[in-house]
Amino acid sequence: MNPSSSSYVRIFDTSLRDGEQAPGASMTSAEKLEVARALARLGVDVIEAGFPAASPDDLAAVQTIAAEVGQAPVAGRPQAEPPIICGLARCTKNDIDAAWQGVKGAKHPRIHTFLATSDLHLKHKLRMTREEMTAKAVEMVSYARSLCADIEFSPEDAGRSDPEFLYTVLEAVIKAGATTLNIPDTVGYTMPDEFGALIAGIIKHTPGAKDVIISVHCHDDLGLAVANSVAGLRAGARQAECTINGIGERAGNASLEEIVMALRTRADKIGLQTGIDATQLCRTSKLVSRSTSYPVPPNKSIVGANAFAHESGIHQDGMIKNAQTYEIMRPEDVGATQTMLVLGKHSGRAAFSKRLAELGYPLEGDALLKAFNEFKKLADRKKAVLDADLITLASDERATVPELWALDTLQVVCGTTGLPTATVRLRDPDGAIHVKASVGTGPVDATYKAIDAIVKLPVTLLEFGINGVTEGIDALAEASVRVRHDEQRSSHGHGADTDIVVASAKAYVAAINHVLSRQASGRAQHPQKTTGTPEVHA
Ligand SMILES: CC(=O)SCCNC(=O)CCNC(=O)[C@H](O)C(C)(C)COP(=O)(O)OP(=O)(O)OC[C@H]1O[C@@H](n2cnc3c(N)ncnc32)[C@H](O)[C@@H]1OP(=O)(O)O
Ligand SMILES: CC(C)C(=O)C(=O)O
C-alpha cells in the first residue's frame, strides 16, 4: 500500500498515551516497549508513545521507544520504514521541550501539541479568550516547529467548538508550521453526520487545509467513536487516531482493529486503505490486554473470543454450508485461530454431528439422534458443552450394551442430618415403570439399594469410581462401576451427568444391563444354562 496515495489512511496508534489514560491501565516501561514493537509489526504509521512531561518515567519510556522502535528495522517487515514516534505536549514550552527530548532519537520524530477551542474549555478550564488561545497555539506550534519538522496540532474539544472559530485557529497554526491537524471529539459528543460535516467544513473553509493531513480522534462516550472516525475519513481526513481494543480515557477511544477492518471489509463502499497487517490484530490485542490488565470482552468486534463463534443451530448449519452466510470477515484475516462452532443449547444436529465426526465419533441414524437428544438435555444444564462432554456422550451411544433397564427419575435427600434417602423410578425392558425408595450410608449407596430392590438381580459391587471429565463447576461427571453377578465374570457400566449421583445411578443401571445382556446371549448359545430374566415389581 502506497502511503502517498490519496486513498491511504495513516493509522496513528495512541494506546500508549490516550490508551494508558484509562483508569488502571498504566504499563511499565518494559511493557510499553513490547507493545510499541508489536504496533510496529502491525504496521501502524505513528506511535504516540506517551506524554513526556507527565513524569520522568514517561519521558524515559518515550526515549527508549524512539531509540529501539523508531530507529530499528521493523521485525517481520524489514523493508518498512520505522514508524513515526510521537510525544504529546500541552501548549507550554516545558511540555514541548520534554516531548522533543522524548522523540528526538527516532528516525521520524513528531511533536503533538494541543489546546482546547470550545468556549466551555476556554472559559472554565483554560480561562483564556479566543484571541489568547489562538496566540498561544501559534506561539507554541512555531516553537515546536523550531525543534522538529513534523508537528501535529489538536484543537481539543473540537466536536463542541464553533466551526468558524476552528477554521481561524487551524489556518493560523498551519501558517505557524503544523503539518497534521487532528480534530478530536474529545468527549464523544458528536453524531457521525455532524462529525463528517465538521471535517468536510474544515477542509473546505480552512485556507491551507488541503496541504496538510487532517486527522480524526474520536472518543466512545456514546459508542460512536468508530462510526464518527469512519465518517471523518469519508469526509476527507487521512489519519485516524485510535487504540488497540479501544482502550482510553473514560469509555475509550475508537478501536484500531474496528476502524481497520471496517475500511478493509467495506472497501467497496469507502474506497480507503491502510498499511496495517491485519493478521497481527488478535495477537496485538492480546498483548495490550495483558499489559494493561484490561480484559477483552468476549463479544468485542474483531478480536473478542466470540467474534467468530457461532452457537445457534441455524447459523451453524449455514456456516457448514458456506461460511459467508454468517461471517463478513475470515478469522485468519485478523489472526484469529479459526471459526468456532460452539455447541450449546441453541445448536442443531448439523453442527453436532460435524463436531462428533471431527472428534472421531461419526454417528448416524438412531445413534446420532439419541446422542443429540442427550446432548440437548446436557446443554440445558451446562453453559458450554465441551469436546470432552461430547466424547463421553458419543461413547455412551457407541457402547454395544442394549438399554434394558433405564433410569427414569431419581430423587435424593441427603445432608448432615437424617438418613440419606433415594427414590428411584426405573423403566423395565417392556417400558413399565417401577418405583422404590431406600436409605443408605450415603446418597449413592441409597440409590444403589433402591435399584437393587427394583431389579432384584443379586450383584456385588466390586469397583466404583467417579471422574470430572470436563472442567468447571458445571463439569460433566463420569461414573464407572464394576459388579459381579456370578463367580466367573464381572460386568461394567458407566454413566455421565452433571449430577454425580445421577451419573452413579446411570453407571449402575448400565452395569446391570451388561449382566442381563450377557445372560441373554449366554441363553442363546447355551440354553441349558440360562437362569431367566429377573422378576420385577411394580
Ligand atoms: C484530552 C486529553 O487527553 S489531554 C491529555 C491528558 N493527559 C494527561 O493529563 C496526563 C498527563 N498529565 C499530567 O501528568 C499532569 O496533568 C501534568 C504534568 C501535565 C500537569 O500537572 P499540573 O501542573 O499539576 O497541572 P494539573 O494537571 O493540575 O492542571 C492542568 C493545568 O494545565 C492547563 N492546561 C490544560 N491543557 C492545557 C494545554 N493544552 N496547554 C496549556 N495548558 C493546559 C490547565 O489549565 C491547568 O492549568 P492551571 O493549573 O494553571 O489551572
Ligand atoms: C490530546 C487530544 C488529542 C485528546 O486526546 C483528545 O482531545 O481527546
Ligand SMILES: [Mg+2]
Ligand atoms: Mg483523547
